[in-house]
Amino acid sequence: MSALAQQLPAGVEIPEIPWAAISPELTLFGAGILVLLLDTAGERRRSASAIALVALLGIAALAAIPGEAAPVVVALLIGAGVVQLALTLWLHTRPRLLGAVLTVLAFAATIGIAAWQYQAAANGGPVATESLLADMVAVDGVALFTRFVVAGAGIITVLLGFAYLQDRRIHRGEYYPLLLLTATGMTLLASAADLLMVFLGIEILSLALYVMSGIARRDMASQESAFKYLLLGAFSSAFLLYGIALVYGATGTTHIATAGAELADPATPAGLVFAGIALMLVGFAFKVALVPFHMWTPDVYQGAPTPVTAFMAAATKVAAFAAFLRVFTGGMEQLAWIWVPAVSVLAAVTMIVGAVLAVVQDDLKRMLGYSAVAHAGYAAIGLVAVSDIGTGATLFYLLAYAVMSLGSFGILTILERRQRKAIAIADLRGLGQRAPALAAMFALFLLSLAGIPGTVGFIAKFGIVRAAVDAGLVWLAVVLVVSSVIAAYFYIRVIVAMFMDEEPAHLADLPVPPASAASTGVSVAAVAVIALGVLPPAVIDLAERAATFAG
Amino acid sequence: MADVPLLTLLLAVPAAVALLIAVMPREAVRPIRSVAMGGSLVTLGVAVAVLAAFEVGQPGFQLEEEVAWIPQWGISYRLGVDGISLLLVALTAFFMPLVVLAAWHQHERAKGFFVALMAMGAAMLGVFLALDLILFYVLFEAMLVPMYALIGIWGGKQRRYAAIKFFLYTLVGGLLMLVAILYLYWSAGAQSFDYDVLRGLELTGTEQLWLFLAFFAAFGIKVPIFPFHTWLPDAHTEAPTVGSVILAAVLLKIGGYGFLRFSLPYFPEATISLAPWMLGLGVIGVLYGALVAMMQRDIKRLIAYSSVSHLGFVVLGAFALNQTGAAGSVVQMVNHGLSTGALFLLVGFLYDRTHERAIAEYSGIMRVTPVFGGLFLITAMSSLALPGLNGFTGEFPILLGTFAAVPLAGIAATLGVILAAIYLLWAYQRMFHGPVEGRAVGLTDLTPREIGVVAPIVVLMVAIGLYPGPLYDRVNPTVEVLVEEVVAVAEGADVATVDQTGDPAAGSDAPIELDAPAGSDLDSADDDDEDEEVSR
Secondary structure, X not given: OHHHHHHOXXXXXXXXXXXXXXXXXXXXXXXXXXXXXXXXXXXXXXXXHHHHHHHHHHHHHHHHOOOOOOHHHHHHHHXXXXXXXXXXXXXXXXXXXXXXXXXXHHHHHHHHHHHHHHHHHHOOOOOOOOEEOOOOEEOOHHHHHHHHHHHHHHHHHHHXXXXXXXXXXXXXXXXXXXXXXHHHHHHHHHOEOEHHHHHHHHHHHHHHHHHHHOOOOOOHHHHHHHHHHHHHHHHHHHHHHHHHHHHHHHHOOXXXXXXXXXXXXXOOOHHHHHHHHHHHHHHHHHHHOOXXXXXXXXXXXXXXXXXXXXXXXXXXXXXXXXXHHHHHHHHOHHHHHHHHHHHHHHXXXXXXXXXXXXXXXXXXXXXXXXXXHHHHHHHHHHHHOOOHHHHHHHHHHHHHHHHHHHHHHHHHHHHHHHHOOOOEHHHHOOHHHHOHHHHHHHHHHHHHHHOOOOOHHHHHHHHHHHHHHHOOOHHHHHHHHHHHHHHHHHHHHHHHHHHHOOOOHHHHOOOOOOOOHHHHHHHHHHHHHHHHHHOOHHHHHHHHHOOXXXX | OOOOOHHHHHHHHHHXXXXXXXXXXXXXXXXXXXXXXXHHHHHHHHHHHHHHHOOOOXXXXXXXEEXXXXXXXXXXXEEEEOHHHHHHHHHHHHHHHHHHHHOOOOOOOHHHXXXXXXXXXXXXXXXXXXOXXXXXXXXXXXXXXXXXHHHHHHOOOOHHHHHHHHHHHHHHHHHHHHHHHHHHHHHHOOOOOEHHHHHOOOOOHHHHHHHHHXXXXXXXXXXXXXXXXXXXXXXXXXXXXXXXXXXXXXHOHHHHHHHHHHHHHHOHHHHHHHHHHXXXXXXXXXXXXXXXXHHOOEHHHHHHHHHHHHHHHHHHHHHOOXXXXXXXXXXXXXXXXXXXXXXXXXXXXXHHHHXXXXXXXXXXXXXXXXXXXXXXXXXXXXXXXXXXXHHHHHHHHHHHHHHHHOHHHHHHHHHHHHHHHHHHHHHHHHHHOOOOEEOOOOOOOOOHHHHHXXXXXXXXXXXXXXXXXXXXXXXXXXXXXXXXXXXXXXXXXXXXXXXXXOOHHHOOOHHHHHHHHHOHHHHHHHHHHHHHHHHO
């Protein structure tokens, strides 16, 4: 490495690569490539084992590169290599299962690494919490929290999708690599300390998601969803990039913290400051779906294959909000007077419009899409509180929303498999009698989305309201309450259909969905909804301590 | 005894039973209801232990338990009982085995039914015991879901409409209260939702007014106070018998309880300035409920409106702002629970037989089913406050208290008692007397099980009617402190707001004076009760 450095012209520094800090991204990305390669082998034993063997060697080489890596790390890396080789030899006849298992393992490893990083950071260990990689990446509280949520959501998504994709004959080999890549983009986005990394993260996650939402190639709705997402995503990226360019023009840097400080300097041209902030705001508002930049959400959520929708709702929201928080709350705290009023209004409008439009929906995926819009509004309140309490509240809200949305979209994947069509409210009639456990869990998720006490939804909303009142934004708290009441109506409507309506004959003939990987995933989400709703202190603590931004 | 967390046990038993039933197979109807009955009896046993452990004559909270729940947000799990909540807790626990017995032949989706019932029991007990405002709110809202299910799944023809109406009304009120609670928390600066911490806040008059109104939204809807009562007749009519009983016996009490527990001590100035309005709403409730009840053709609706009327008395008692009225109001809540609960049970038994609720469809029931007729008559008499039965022991002190506060309101409310006699006796006459006609033909009398459900209630009606002393002994000390606190503010406040209690200087004396006529027969009971204490 030093030889390489000598060949470079003077003035170019090779940044020290903090392997430990970016190991979750490396894990996800590496697993994505591996699963993609294994997929090319199909069911051929020899090719599959060759690829796995090469991967093992590659991993072993990687373990040697850092040189000073601890023996534990080397052992873990080689262990991972051996595990994937063994799995490949065992499961090579069922490539999709192999892909799914490896994906789950990669996500689990990410959670493990993130937990270690969290522990290490808390104890002042080897993971630095300041900006790394030439100030491009920051492994701070927000980043770590996002890693947990994204990886957890990833595992549940795999569980939800397996049988569903099989049934719809869209269980393509590229599905799992794309899932891992989009997760890589998300964690990268959440740990971006530089506006360019923000842009890169958004692009990585979006490109993979565009393909995933269009993976049902013969389904017009899925194609439409992918196309819309692509167009509007490109549109919003353009806004964001233009905003970044203006900020760079005004300050001469794309480093978030430095640029934020420069922007606040009165000497900086006001026009550039306002325009830059406004354009970036539009970009982020698109990504997190604040009204009036929410138009794509219902269409995309409705058209994409349901497990993809679940992942989009749960994980994309967290990652996008993490970057939103980092750039605005973290980076431009001093400019709060410019953007807080704007985002407050957007949040208020979002809460009301999302809830009102959800009321008139009949298709459940679309309804949950509008509800996702309303929930983006709730989460945004923690952002405009511009405080640690607010950031913590938003992070906890996103975790809660991830659990609730994975659960409810998960239920929809199970029901869609059973009925082989999109689910409208009328299709749920009598489900409480037919499949009581499933209906009870769905009711639980809906009550949680409505914010009824005893569920995580309540605790999360409570945290948001507390942050709002603390920041003197009582009016936003009141809007949240109004929106919640409107929203309660349509969640209740679904529960009414499930438990209080008679089952129509054409539904009675269908078999009861058996226990499956998807029902396991949904059950995990249900347990989380109750556990976090009844005994949340530990996770609140996690979220509040995660409310730190690296400088 | 002191080491046993009695109050937690009181919540934990029904909650655990609900969970246990939830994991039982749904075909196992018999084991399910046996478990439900066992759990309710244990709950009742714990409630009796709480009654026994309660130290009479002490105004503050007793048997307190406190554990940090969400320490970051200053939320704790704190329970306790005092004179205001003790009787309501006992009433709730008393009704639990009765409703299980009443629903003994519930075969349609029995599992869910008993889960909802037990969850309901845990949440209701918790609401009366919670001494942390967020815990209170959580349990207040948690009641919503099982009650909503009881109405919506096992209810009558219009059940969806009634269930959604119930849900949304209560949710709106609850959320407004939540915002008020958060405001209190924020202005407290103490980072705590503890009942006592928030009780000691210094709030300006305007703040008090708004916060009072926000809490009023929650409790006024629950009571329900005219004009927020419209959900009640629908909910009552459509709910299954057991649902109506729980609603009448316990759930509506949370409104009155909330006024005494939160509104009065938290916002004394607002209470005093709004008391005339509250009394006015109480009187309207009493008279309006009674008049509308008189017009009903459906017996269940009639009882539902009689509830509106009787609970108007609770509001009157609470806002008369003297000890007589406030104590009467607590006792009235218990009495209304017993008599209206029993009426709903009896009407339910009738409905089980005929599936008909129209008064005009019945005539001469008394001749066909004398036991049913007799029990109905006693219960109706209790409901219309016949001296010697329990209804009187609550309504009379309330009337005295109201009369002392605003004579006109007292007079008007007394009309309500007369109207109650008219609508109940008239309905009784139409249904039970006369020639045996309509659905009364071939009616079978109550089964031993059904008698077993109503008999304990009737025994209590008579017992309380003859000997209400023990109730007042437990209520009075707490209520005395409460009223003194509010009246002390009145003395410090503008005289203009106090004039309805007469001479402001007499404000603090008034309760004690007023106690004499109310308790003339109660005082004698007190002495006996002391003996009882010794013997215990």
